[in-house]
Amino acid sequence: MRETTGYRAALAAIALLVVTVAGCWAVLTPAFRAPDEPQHVNSVLRLAYGGGWPAPGEALMGPAMILARQEAALQSDIPGRHWIRIGLIPYTDVDPLPDEQRLRVTAENALPWPGMTATSVDTVDQMTQHPPLYYAAAAAWLHATGTADARWDQLLLSLRLFDLLLLAPLPLLAAATVRTLMGDRPRARPAALVAAAGVLFVPMSGHILSAVTNDALVTLTGAVITWLVARVLTGDLRWPTAIGLGAALGVGLLTKVMAAFAVPMVVLAYVLAGVVARPLLAELRRTWWPRASRVLVVGVVTFAVGGWWWLRNLLVYGAVQPVGIPERWEPVPSEGIGHFATTVVTAFTRSFFGDFGWLELRIPGVAFWGGATVVAVLGVAALVRRDSRGYVAVLLLLPVALWWSVVLNAWRSYVDTGWISAVQGRYLFAGLAALTVVSALGARPPARAVPWIVAGGGMVAAAALLFAFHGMYWGHQDSPADAAARLAGWSPLSSGQLVVAAVLALLAGALAVGASVRFAVESSSTRAVATAAPTASTAATTDGTGASV
Incomplete structure (x- = not known):
């Protein structure tokens, strides 16, 4: 019982640390310096102010967002940018606009004015190539919090x-998935805590998932799907589970097409459900209809909730996902498959672990290649283990399918135009929970190692935040105080509030490590008692038998 209490406390503390770290990213990242963040905000405003959901390629940026981007100095280069563009003013040379002078979003400027036309690619909002669920939910949030008509920086936060x-x-959800797959094994709880802390080792997830993006909802639905698939794999063929899987898939599909790549994982989970020591073919012949009927229910619910959107696209536009933005570059000769492979693999790996800002602040190669190596080694270790091999193979279907879909899409573009585009690690985040679970199943650390792993995740997260702070705000001739003052000048929060946010993050880190230490101590004492009990029982039995003889 004590170990269970310690486990729950540690899990809650780790989850709090994950959210707190992401909160630091939310206040640290300069306004609109995350992939497509201005367009995401613009689409939220369109729904918040009754502008509807135009056809792909026909949505325009509203005046509020056009002006907000200018006030945020988006057309400038942060000091740590991997390639400083000639002719653009440095971000550190722009004086932040005083709070009282910043634009306030209103009904008069949120939507495009009548007669507005696209004057450049930057005035097109390509987000209507996606379904509207995330944007509708975010618009409801703005109204619920009273920030729909706030200053643009307050609305963004x-x-x-x-x-x-x-x-x-x-x-x-990551921890619950591990517990589902490992059951009552001795290292189930430590592995679950490691899975929960896994996202701390992927700093890009904190950066992206704290920005305004529909990837946030896709990542959540991917985690829910992963957890429910784990339940199916361990033999859960109940109807509520099938309905829940269909609902999660449907919500994902009403958010972004990435959710579709979870379908093979779901189908295979029902094929292998509960098959551990029994012959697979014999089991399938005996239980084919219960399995098939659940897959059918998943499909029906999925289509009813969100799958219909993509059929609608096909019927209305002649494409599953129509193009939302015009081609930006003239075709150029390709440089061969070798150039494509090395560029794609490097860009994909780097932007999964840390390519901050609008893919402009790159972490060192040793960091992202090291991270990729660790994930690969742990994945192989999980596949080698006999008791997790089947589970891991199924869970890996989601990130592998996502990876291949992005690579194949980039290859088609490369063949047609000579340009490599749309290669971003965030497209794997729908499978982020699956990757953290697989890594935890491969590691399976003892309880005493959990505090060290959690502390390591906290240190990685802190190092990434400091790296981003330096690269985003710290000019070449600046002191730390200058960079901190620049952050405070741009932020909608006061200097005192920013200090409080940093202190809370440190306290959350200390709490997570402390709770993990408590869990490790209680786990060790519980095992010691459990080991001593059979020994004492054996001794008592022996003595009693001897006395009776």
């Missing part, structure tokens, strides 16, 4: 905090 709510269940 409000939407980033909304995404934190979507991130919060992720570590809990």
